Amino acid sequence: MQQGAVDALTKMSRYLRSLKRFHVDADTVTDAVLSTGQNIGFLHHTALSVQRPDKVRAVVSGQARHRGFVYDGKTFTLYEQSQGKRFYSQVGAPPTIDALIRDIDEKYQVGMPLADLFYWGMDPDDAAQLRSALFIGLDRVGGEWCNHYAYQQPDVDWELWISAGSRPLPCRFVITDTSQPSRPRHSVNYRWNVNPTFPAGTFTYTAPAGAQRIEMRPPSAATQDEPVAGGQR
Numbered sequence: 001m002q003q004g005a006v007d008a009l010t011k012m013s014r015y016l017r018s019l020k021r022f023h024v025d026a027d028t029v030t031d032a033v034l035s036t037g038q039n040i041g042f043l044h045h046t047a048l049s050v051q052r053p054d055k056v057r058a059v060v061s062g063q064a065r066h067r068g069f070v071y072d073g074k075t076f077t078l079y080e081q082s083q084g085k086r087f088y089s090q091v092g093a094p095p096t097i098d099a100l101i102r103d104i105d106e107k108y109q110v111g112m113p114l115a116d117l118f119y120w121g122m123d124p125d126d127a128a129q130l131r132s133a134l135f136i137g138l139d140r141v142g143g144e145w146c147n148h149y150a151y152q153q154p155d156v157d158w159e160l161w162i163s164a165g166s167r168p169l170p171c172r173f174v175i176t177d178t179s180q181p182s183r184p185r186h187s188v189n190y191r192w193n194v195n196p197t198f199p200a201g202t203f204t205y206t207a208p209a210g211a212q213r214i215e216m217r218p219p220s221a222a223t224q225d226e227p228v229a230g231g232q233r
Contacts, residue, residue: 005133005149009160012168013120021051023196026114031184039182046113049196053096055203058113069112070205071100077205078110078216088207089216108218114188117160117170129153138164141171142189155179167194 026046031039044062049055054073059066067080071093079088093100101119104110120126136148139161146161161172174187207213 001130001133002135003133005135005151006127006130008135008147008149008162008168009127009133009151010121012160012162012170013118013122015168016118016170019050019052019194021194021196021198023047023049023193023198024114025191026188028186028188030186031182033180033182033184037182039184048114049198049202050097051198051203053098056097056100056112057203060113069110070203071097072203072205075205076100076104079205079207079211086208086211087214088205088211089214090205091216108216114190117173142191144171146171169194 024047026048028044028046029041030044031041033039042063044060047059049057054071056069056071058069060068065080065082067078067082070077070079073095074093075090076093077088077090079086081087094103101112101115104112130151130153132150132152134150136150136159139146139148141161145164147164149160149162151158151160155178156175157178158173158175160170160174163169163171169192170190172187172189174185176183176185
């Protein structure tokens with residue numbers, strides 16, 4: 001357990017939470033485990049725009065699906081387009097991004113994309129759950145020098161590459177589920193803009209023609225023949 005590796009997490013998360021506005025593009029590969037035991041990787045691209053304390057837009061594309069999250073400080077919108085069908089849901093929302101993330105997770109099991117690393121260290125149990133924390137060395141990710149760290153928690157191994165410059169931004173993240181024999185992984189590569197200019201309307205949702213509005217309810221409330229927003233990660 002190297003204290004420097006633990007401190008690197010805290011420093012990174014504090015810096016991320018200090019950013020008033022940013023845009024990040026992330027390419028992810030997420031394993032699904034087939035009944036044969038083989039891991040199959042699914043590719044997604046996420047574009048996340050944030051203006052603190054109360055504006056978010058996230059667009060996730062992949063697997064012939066296009067879904068998004070829009071928050072304007074008063075209303076949260078979840079929308080999806082797949083196979084020519086368009087759906088969206090809207091609910092009243094808390095006045096800050098931090099409160100929104102907790103609210104939609106607790107009520108609807110909806111997770112804001114890429115949010116996890118921002119909140120490291122806010123729960124005192126975060127560091128206590130680590131079984132090991134190691135600095136591996138310098139590595140290049142997307143042409144940028146990054147410090148490579150490795151961590152272990154119960155049932156989870158994960159690696160994090162953090163920019164070695166003055167801005168400790170995450171460059172790459174890999175998490176492995178060690179509780180399953182096939183050890184499925186989720187990996188993310190990030191590209192950051194910490195001084196973006198957002199066009200007018202970035203944080204406003206306008207339903208396209210033909211889009212169907214549906215009720216946002218917890219997944220447990222859904223019926224088999226009724227489309228209900230919620231339970232998306």
